[in-house]
Amino acid sequence: MSRIVAGLIACANRTPLAIGLYLGAVLAAAVGVSVLEGWGFGESVWWAFVTTTTTGYGDLSPLTVPGRVIGVLTMFAGIIGIGVIVGRIAAVVIRTHDDFTHEEQVDLSQDSDEQLRLLRQIQRDLGKATGRPRA
Structure with a gap:
């Protein structure tokens, strides 16, 4: 069976x-x-x-x-x-x-990389503005 x-x-x-x-x-x-x-x-x-x-x-x-x-x-x-x-x-x-097509995956990956870069920049700017260094 x-x-x-x-x-x-x-x-x-x-x-x-x-x-x-x-x-x-x-x-x-x-x-x-x-x-x-x-x-x-x-x-x-x-x-x-x-x-x-x-x-x-x-x-x-x-x-x-x-x-x-x-x-x-x-x-x-x-x-x-x-x-x-x-x-x-x-x-x-x-x-x-x-x-997702390969192109869509590449676009998403690039978008994620750009967002991460911007977040790190914001952290650095906040650290400078408050006098406390950020990673």
């Missing part, structure tokens, strides 16, 4: 892999219901995408028990897959937004 969880975490940390697995699940479901329900491949792909996004238009639904089992598995794959993909995209956007 822990190997499965570790594998899911590794997959979730790789956006292209997560997207690939999601699309693979959609295509596998489409092939399965196409064969089991006798639908055309286009209809089956449509059904698989609608099912994984939990939209459920109701225009197509499996009638056989194996087709319904594929439907349930497709729903779970969609809930997990889309959740992982959206989470990864959000993490990238947040990390990109929060990261």
Whole structure:
């Protein structure tokens, strides 16, 4: 069980892999219901995408028990897959937004150095004005 969880975490940390697995699940479901329900491949792909996004238009639904089992598995794959993909995209956007560029870091460092220099100058000036030397 822990190997499965570790594998899911590794997959979730790789956006292209997560997207690939999601699309693979959609295509596998489409092939399965196409064969089991006798639908055309286009209809089956449509059904698989609608099912994984939990939209459920109701225009197509499996009638056989194996087709319904594929439907349930497709729903779970969609809930997990889309959740992982959206989470990864959000993490990238947040990390990109929060990261400082190298130029910003250099500017901040220079600003800090300038502020420190000014504070030391103020301390020296205060020391001269009060007659007490300051560091």
